Amino acid sequence: MAEHEHEHTRVAVIGSGFGGLGAAVRLRREGITDFVVLERADSIGGTWRDNSYPGCACDVPSHLYSFSFAPNPRWPRNFSGQPHIRAYLEHVADTFGIRPHLRLGCEVRGLRWDAGRLLWEIDTTAGPRTADVVVSACGPLSDPSVPDVPGLDTFPGKVFHSSRWDHSYDLRGKRLAVVGTGASAIQIVPAVQPEVRRLTLFQRTPPWVLPRADRRITAAERWLHTHVPPTRTLRRGFLWGVREAQVSVFTKRPERFGLVENVARAHLRKAVKDPALRAALTPDYRIGCKRILLSNDYYPALTRPNVDVVTSGLAEVRGSTLIAADGTETEADALVFGTGFRVTDVPMAGHVTGVDGVTLAEAWKGGMATLRGASVPGFPNFLMVLGPNTGLGNSSMILMIESQLNYLADYMRQLDTLGGRAALDARRSAMGVWNRGLQSRMRRTVWSTGGCRSWYLDAEGRNTTLWPDTTSAFRRATRRVDLTEYQLLRAPRARSAAPAPSPVTEAAR
Secondary structure, eight states: OGGGTTOEEEEEEEOOSHHHHHHHHHHHHTTOOOEEEEESSSSSOTHHHHOOOTTOBOSSOTTTSSOTTSOOTTOSBSSOBHHHHHHHHHHHHHHTTOGGGEEETOOEEEEEEETTTTEEEEEETTEEEEEEEEEEOOOTTSSBOOOOOTTGGGOOSEEEEGGGOOTTSOOTTOEEEEEOOSTTHHHHHHHHTTTSSEEEEEOSSOOOEEOOOOOBOOHHHHHHHHHOHHHHHHHHHHHHHHHHHHHHHHHTOGGGGHHHHHHHHHHHHHHOOOHHHHHHTSOSSOTTSSOOEEOSSHHHHHTSTTEEEESSOEEEEETTEEEETTSOEEEOSEEEEOOOBOOSSOGGGGGEEOGGGOBHHHHTTTOOOOBTTTBOTTOTTEEESSOTTOBOSSSOHHHHHHHHHHHHHHHHHHHHHHOSSEEEEEOHHHHHHHHHHHHHHHTTSHHHHSSOOOTTBOTTSOBOSBOSSOHHHHHHHTSSOOGGGEEEEEOOOOOTTSOOOOOEEEEOO
16 A cells, blocks of 8 residues: 555545445546545445344345445345345445545544644554545444453453454354344344354343345346336335335324334234243333334244343353343353444544544534534534434435435535635534434434433433434435535635644635
C-alpha cells in the first residue's frame, strides 16, 4: 500500500460492506472518481464477510436485500445464505469498477478535522492521508459485544464471538455453550446441534420466533427474472409494499400485534411438546419490542436430547465450569457468544476528532444523535451511512442505505455549487429539531411500549437505533440537502506574521 501513502482524495469512504460499496458506486455514478474505500480487512463484505458462522443467512428476502441499481435475478433462495450475499457484493464491486478504489488492509485508526485547511487528516495502518469529505460506512454491526463475565480468562477451552467464528476449531463431540438468543444464536444452534456432544444454551430472554417462509427459487423463476426484468421489479415492489404496510403496527398501533403473537405461539406449540420447556421459551413482552426472529429449526433443535436450555444469563466462569445467574452449573469445552454488537457505543466514535478537538464520543456523551442520520454538528464534511436512528425493525436496510446515498450525492453537488474550499457543518438547532421529532414519534412505538429491554436502547433507555416511520418517509426526508440546516465554512485567507484564524463561518444560503 506504500504507493497510496500521503495521498489526498476528495472523498474517503470507510468500510466496504453494503454501505461503503453503495457509496462508492453512487460517487462513480455522480462522476466523482477521486475517492478511496478504506477497509481494515483483506477483503470486502463488511457484516457478510465477518459473519460466517454455521447457518448464517439473511432474514430479509433476497430480492429486497439487494441494491435497486444492481438486481440479482439468480438468487438461489427466498432467504439467501451468507456465501451468496458475500458473492453478490463481490459482483457489485466488479460490475461497477470499484476495485481500483479499494485500499484493503487499511484500518482507520483516527480522523482529525483540520480547520485551517478544511480537510480531514486520516491516520491509517497504511500511512497518513487526507480527504475533503469522509463517509463513514462502518455499519452498526461491526464491533462485537462480549459481556464482561468474571473468570472468563480462566476458561481453558475455546472462546469466540459469533462474528469471529473460528472455522479451524472442530466442534464434533465437544460440549458447547452458546450465550445469547438473538438472530445469530437461533441460526447457530440448529446448525451445530447434530455434531456436538452436548449443547447448552444460556437464555436470558426468550425471543419471539415466527415461521421462516424459505424455499428454493426455481430455475423457471430465475429465467423469468433474468429475461423479463419487470418481473423482478414487481417481486421487489411486492416485498417492499408488504413491509411498508406493517410499519404502522410497529410505530403507532402495537396492540394490533395480537394475531402475530398467536401465530408465534402456535409455531412454538407445534415444535415443543414439553410444557416446562415451552413455558421457558415463551416471551413475556409484546412481539416486536425486540427483533422478531424467523426460524423453522430453532425450536426443534432445543427439544433434542443433547440440548439444555438454561433460562438465565451467564454470570461467572470457573475454569471449565460455567455458572448461570440462577446458580446452574455447566461443563463446557467451547463457549460461543452470540451477544450482538456495540450498536449504541460505537468504538469508532472515540477516534473521530472534530472542531475544537471534540471527539464524536464526547459529542455523543448524552446519547447518539445526528441530522437526518448523516451529519453531526462540529464534524464538517463528515457523513455517515446507517448512522443513529436509521435502523429498521421489519424491512431491508438496503432501502435506508440507498436513501442516504441520495443525500450523499446531493451533498457533493452542493459543495460543487458553492465552489472553492468549502465545508458544511450541521447546525445544532437543526439536529435538535430532527431528533425531538424522532423521539416524540418513538414514544408510541412497540420498541418503547412493548415491555422489554433491547439492544435498540442506549444506557439511558433512549432508542437511538431505529427509524420510527416508513422507508418511503425516510427517502423523502433525505432526498435533498437543506442548506439552511448547515453552516458554510470557508478556509481563512493567509495572513503574514500572524497565526491562521479559525475558519470563517457564515449562514449557508
